[in-house]
Amino acid sequence: MTEAGRFPKVDDKTVLEEGDVFAPAFDAHGLLPVIVTAAGTGEVLMFAHMNEEALALSIETGEVHFWSRSRKALWRKGETSGNTLRIVEIRIDCDQDVLWVTAELTGAGACCHTGRISCFYRGVPFGSKAGEPLFEVHAERHFDPAAVYGDLSPKRKR
Template identity: 60%
Template sequence: MPSETTAPFAARGSHDEIEEGLGFAPKFDRDGLIGAIVTDAAGGVLMFAHMNAEALKATIETGVAHFWSRSRRALWRKGETSGHEMTVEELRVDCDQDALWLKVRVAGTGAACHTGRKSCFYRAVATGEGALGQPLSLVDDERLFDPAKTYGA
């Protein structure tokens, strides 16, 4: 279960207040999480992660991306182990305030993925007639660092 820490966000109001107002009232799901799309400030999708209120508050206060690790069940500052820290250039919320978009600059090699690649999205799924069941294809899969050396075997 995510941390119970509550951040000082606006109360969720009416439909109009949420979609047209200027109060930041993020909608966390039943597990206390909100999805975050992360892109390079210069362009390109890097990753998708989850934030709880504590991670969102830490991101806003420090300008460095923090997330909630569902597998480790812990708050994590992106880059704390690898050195590939993400400095937030801009943080946006979608129309109904249930998804976030972080535009970031990545330190070090510029890799955002724990596999050593720039982006976590390095495989493409075929679409169209006859595409179901086709294998994934590798795209933009150059490794910028060796994960075994960075994280250990």
């Protein structure tokens, strides 16, 4: 790995898809989409992005780090709330442009800044017309967001 990049770039499709070289394909903005699921249940907890530094720190520390597109800053999940994500496993998809992280929740056992276990706590009804209300799924709050974050503006929610 060079100073310019922490991870190798692989242009050979066969090597990328069938080889054993970890060569994440970051997008034009230097980001990689990341899906996080709960180790115990398999429930999707959240979706976010990592840049090279966030990915390297996640691998090195065993705790999930992300790149905030809104704040344009690196952040460790739980640095404010104490609800960190301890990595159990990291997988990369076939063309190495999406990560799947399986993690254990710490702290209050909530991943979402709203205090819920998952960021995906609302469902969309099938067969409904546009504008039908969402329904709640596992919507119980595990902590009070106002007590943890104070200002819940998008720039302060992690």
